[in-house]
Amino acid sequence: MAESSTMLSDNSSIGDAVSSREDVESIEDEGLYYIPERRPSLDLGPSPMDTSQWYFVDQALTPAQSYEKLTSEEEPEGVAVEEEPPYTSVRLERVDSFSSCYSVDSNDCEKTIPKKKNKEEVTEPSNQLKLIQEPEEIKHPSLTLQFTFKALCETLKKLQEDDFRMFKWKLWTHYPQPFSASQSMDIVDLVDRLLESFTCEMSVQITRTILVSVSKKNVAEHLRMLYIKNQIRHELCELMIQKYSEVSITEGQTMPLDDIYVDVSTLSCFDNGPNIEHEVMQIAKPYTKKNPGKRQSLADTVSQEWVTKSHARQVYLYGLAGSGKSTFVKKLALDWARGRSHQNFSFVYVITIREMNEYLETKVSLMDIVNKLYPMAQRIKTEGLRYENNEALFIFDGLDEYPEEFNFNRTEIHSDATCPMTMRVLLTNLLRGRFLSRSRFMITSRPHADRCAPWDGHYDEIEMGSFSDENKDEYFRKRFKDPTQATRVIEHVKSVKTLHIMCCLPLFCTLLADECQLIFRESRTEEKLPTNITYMYTKLLLKLVHIRRTRAPDFSPEEELKLLMDLGKFAFTLLEKGQFHIKRTKCPEISHIEAVNRSGICTQYMTTPFVLCHEDVVCFLHPTMQEYMAALYAYLSFRNHDKNIFDQPIKSKFRLSTKGHKIMELYKVAVEKSLQCPDGKLDMFLRFLFGMGCKTNQELLLPFHKPPAKILDLAKDCASLIKKNQGSQHPDRSKNLQCCLKELEM
Structure with missing residues (x-):
C-alpha cells in the first residue's frame, strides 16, 4: 500500500495528487497557509528498482498537529529551528474554503497549515464601505428592531429582480463573510442576516448607502422617509400617552384612564334616540322604520375594515351630553399610542374645537393649528414629506362648542390646508371634506338642531351607545x-x-x-349611602351648567337662570300633556341651539312617521330629566316670584296653617294633582319637588335663588303633609308618597 502511494508518474497532475489523498480532511478557512520546504523529487532509477537510496519518512501529521508544530507563533522561545533550504510555494486564497498548497516540482501533496484567525478580521469588510451618516437620524429610540425589519423589507421590495441581485452582490463585496451565500437569499432572509450582523442603525445606513451606489436614490429616499415618519410617530405617541394616560375623577385626584375606562359600544347608525326606560310609566318611542344600530367596540370604530369598505373620508360621532364622547376619543388615541388598536394609521391627531376657538378673531390655517398643538408634525413639511393614503387620522372633538352657525351655501370654498382663513371658513370647508384629501377625519358632536354636515357631503354617522x-x-x-x-x-x-x-x-x-x-x-364607616335621587x-x-359656561362665557347669571326657567317651563308644559318628545317645529319657547347644543339638557333625533316623511324630534336627555326640570321650574317660580305654576285656588282642606311655610301651598296642590293622575305621570315630578325641600338640595340650588336666599326647614311640614295623604284611594300613589319621604331623607 505504501509502495503504490509513493510511485506516481512524473506526469501526474496536481488534481490527481489531491484525489489520491483520501485521508486528508478539507478544512474551510479564509486565512493564508504556510508551505514547508520543497523536498527533492524521487529518482527511482533503472529497473529493477534500486532501493538502496530509500529512506523512511515519518507519517504525515493531521492538519491540527501540523499547525501546532510548524507555525512560528506557537513555537516556544529558545528552541532552535533547523535552517532549511529555500523553497518554492504556491499561495492560494479563497473565501470560505480551505486552501490546498502543493510543491510545483513534486506530485506529493504537502501538509496544509491554517493561519490563526483574528476575530476582528471576520467583521472587518474586505472593501471598506463609506456609509451615509446623518447624525440627527442615528440612535433615535424609535429605531426598534421590529420597525427596522419591516422598513428594510418594505424598501427592498421596491427593487426589481435585477436590481435586488445587484444589491446582494454589492453587499457581498463589502461584507463577504456574513453574506457569502447572499445570492440564494430572499428579502426576509437577507434582512434577517443583516440585522444579525449589525445594529439597527448600521443596517439602515448600509442599506441606504448601497441603494445610492446602485443608482436607486428614490428607493433610498423612501427608506429615509419611513425612518423620519417613524421618529415623528414615536414622539407623537409619547405626547398622547403623556396627555391622556391620566384622567381627573374628582378635584385633585386622578386615575389611569385604562383603569376606569369601560368600552361604551358605538352604534353603527344615528338617530336611535335616548333611553326611555322609566320606573313608573311605559313611554312610547316615536315611530321610525330604521332598524336599531349594530353595536361595535372602540377597536371596530374607524378600523381598518371601515377604511377598506367605506368610501367616506369622514365619520361623525354623535352622542348626548355626558355620553362619553371625549373619553372615547382619549381612549382611542391612547390605545393607538400604545399599539393596541388602529395601527393602520401612522399618525393620529386629536384637536378640540375649544382649542380652535382661540383663533376666532384671527386668520389661521389648519396646519398651523396642528403644528402648534403637535410640534413634531412640522417635520412632515420641512423634510419634504407628505401624508400617504389613509395614513393620518384627524379627530375634531366637540363640534357643538363652536359658537357660530354654519352656512354651507354662502361660505367660500378653500382646499389648501396651509392657507390662513377665518375659523368659520376653515371649519365649513373642513366639514365639506376639502382639506387633506389623503387623510381620514372623525368629528364628534352633540346631536345638532341644524345638521353640521353639508347635505351633499359623503360621510358616515355613528352614535355613542349607553351603558348596559x-x-x-x-x-x-x-x-x-x-x-x-x-x-x-x-x-x-x-x-x-x-x-x-x-x-x-x-x-x-x-x-x-x-x-x-x-x-x-370621610366617614370610614359603614355609613348608609344616600337614597335622595x-x-x-x-x-x-x-355639571351641565358648568360645561355650558365654557361654551358661552359671556352669559350672565341672570341669562343662565332665564334659560333654565325656559327649559323648565317647556318641560312642565309637555308633562301636563303627557308628552316626552315634541316636533322641533312646535317648540318655539326656547332656542334649539341653546337647548340642544349648549345646555346639553335636551337632545334631538329624527323619526319617520310616514313613508316619505322625516321629522326632527326634540326631547330631554331622559324622561326623568324632563320631570326634574319641571319640578325645578315649579320650585324656583315660587321661591323667586311667589308664583304657583298650577294657577288654581287651593281647596279648603289644604288651607295653609299659620305656622307653616308659604311654599307649602305649592306642595299641597302638587300632592293633590299627583293623586288625581292614575297613570302616575306626576309621580316622579312630585318626588323631585319634595327632594328640593331637603336642606342639601337647597344648598346646591342657592346659585339659582334670588338674593337674599334662605335655607328653609321644610322637612317636617312636608313629611306631615305626606303622612296625611298616604291613605288615599290610589295604592300606587300612596307608594309613591313613601318614596317622597325618602327624598326628604327622613
Whole structure:
C-alpha cells in the first residue's frame, strides 16, 4: 500500500495528487497557509528498482498537529529551528474554503497549515464601505428592531429582480463573510442576516448607502422617509400617552384612564334616540322604520375594515351630553399610542374645537393649528414629506362648542390646508371634506338642531351607545379598588331603580361614584349611602351648567337662570300633556341651539312617521330629566316670584296653617294633582319637588335663588303633609308618597 502511494508518474497532475489523498480532511478557512520546504523529487532509477537510496519518512501529521508544530507563533522561545533550504510555494486564497498548497516540482501533496484567525478580521469588510451618516437620524429610540425589519423589507421590495441581485452582490463585496451565500437569499432572509450582523442603525445606513451606489436614490429616499415618519410617530405617541394616560375623577385626584375606562359600544347608525326606560310609566318611542344600530367596540370604530369598505373620508360621532364622547376619543388615541388598536394609521391627531376657538378673531390655517398643538408634525413639511393614503387620522372633538352657525351655501370654498382663513371658513370647508384629501377625519358632536354636515357631503354617522347593565357594574368595580366598597355601591344603585336606569349615562355614573367615594373617604364607616335621587339630578344639572359656561362665557347669571326657567317651563308644559318628545317645529319657547347644543339638557333625533316623511324630534336627555326640570321650574317660580305654576285656588282642606311655610301651598296642590293622575305621570315630578325641600338640595340650588336666599326647614311640614295623604284611594300613589319621604331623607 505504501509502495503504490509513493510511485506516481512524473506526469501526474496536481488534481490527481489531491484525489489520491483520501485521508486528508478539507478544512474551510479564509486565512493564508504556510508551505514547508520543497523536498527533492524521487529518482527511482533503472529497473529493477534500486532501493538502496530509500529512506523512511515519518507519517504525515493531521492538519491540527501540523499547525501546532510548524507555525512560528506557537513555537516556544529558545528552541532552535533547523535552517532549511529555500523553497518554492504556491499561495492560494479563497473565501470560505480551505486552501490546498502543493510543491510545483513534486506530485506529493504537502501538509496544509491554517493561519490563526483574528476575530476582528471576520467583521472587518474586505472593501471598506463609506456609509451615509446623518447624525440627527442615528440612535433615535424609535429605531426598534421590529420597525427596522419591516422598513428594510418594505424598501427592498421596491427593487426589481435585477436590481435586488445587484444589491446582494454589492453587499457581498463589502461584507463577504456574513453574506457569502447572499445570492440564494430572499428579502426576509437577507434582512434577517443583516440585522444579525449589525445594529439597527448600521443596517439602515448600509442599506441606504448601497441603494445610492446602485443608482436607486428614490428607493433610498423612501427608506429615509419611513425612518423620519417613524421618529415623528414615536414622539407623537409619547405626547398622547403623556396627555391622556391620566384622567381627573374628582378635584385633585386622578386615575389611569385604562383603569376606569369601560368600552361604551358605538352604534353603527344615528338617530336611535335616548333611553326611555322609566320606573313608573311605559313611554312610547316615536315611530321610525330604521332598524336599531349594530353595536361595535372602540377597536371596530374607524378600523381598518371601515377604511377598506367605506368610501367616506369622514365619520361623525354623535352622542348626548355626558355620553362619553371625549373619553372615547382619549381612549382611542391612547390605545393607538400604545399599539393596541388602529395601527393602520401612522399618525393620529386629536384637536378640540375649544382649542380652535382661540383663533376666532384671527386668520389661521389648519396646519398651523396642528403644528402648534403637535410640534413634531412640522417635520412632515420641512423634510419634504407628505401624508400617504389613509395614513393620518384627524379627530375634531366637540363640534357643538363652536359658537357660530354654519352656512354651507354662502361660505367660500378653500382646499389648501396651509392657507390662513377665518375659523368659520376653515371649519365649513373642513366639514365639506376639502382639506387633506389623503387623510381620514372623525368629528364628534352633540346631536345638532341644524345638521353640521353639508347635505351633499359623503360621510358616515355613528352614535355613542349607553351603558348596559354589565357596563355599569364593570365601571363601579374599576372605580372602587376595594371589592367590598364596589359591591356596596352596585347593590345600592340596583336598589333604587331610577338611579340604576339613569346610570346608563356615563357622566351620571361618574357623579354617583364621586359622591359614594366622598362618603367612604370621610366617614370610614359603614355609613348608609344616600337614597335622595333629587340630589344626584341636581349634581348632574350643575355639571351641565358648568360645561355650558365654557361654551358661552359671556352669559350672565341672570341669562343662565332665564334659560333654565325656559327649559323648565317647556318641560312642565309637555308633562301636563303627557308628552316626552315634541316636533322641533312646535317648540318655539326656547332656542334649539341653546337647548340642544349648549345646555346639553335636551337632545334631538329624527323619526319617520310616514313613508316619505322625516321629522326632527326634540326631547330631554331622559324622561326623568324632563320631570326634574319641571319640578325645578315649579320650585324656583315660587321661591323667586311667589308664583304657583298650577294657577288654581287651593281647596279648603289644604288651607295653609299659620305656622307653616308659604311654599307649602305649592306642595299641597302638587300632592293633590299627583293623586288625581292614575297613570302616575306626576309621580316622579312630585318626588323631585319634595327632594328640593331637603336642606342639601337647597344648598346646591342657592346659585339659582334670588338674593337674599334662605335655607328653609321644610322637612317636617312636608313629611306631615305626606303622612296625611298616604291613605288615599290610589295604592300606587300612596307608594309613591313613601318614596317622597325618602327624598326628604327622613
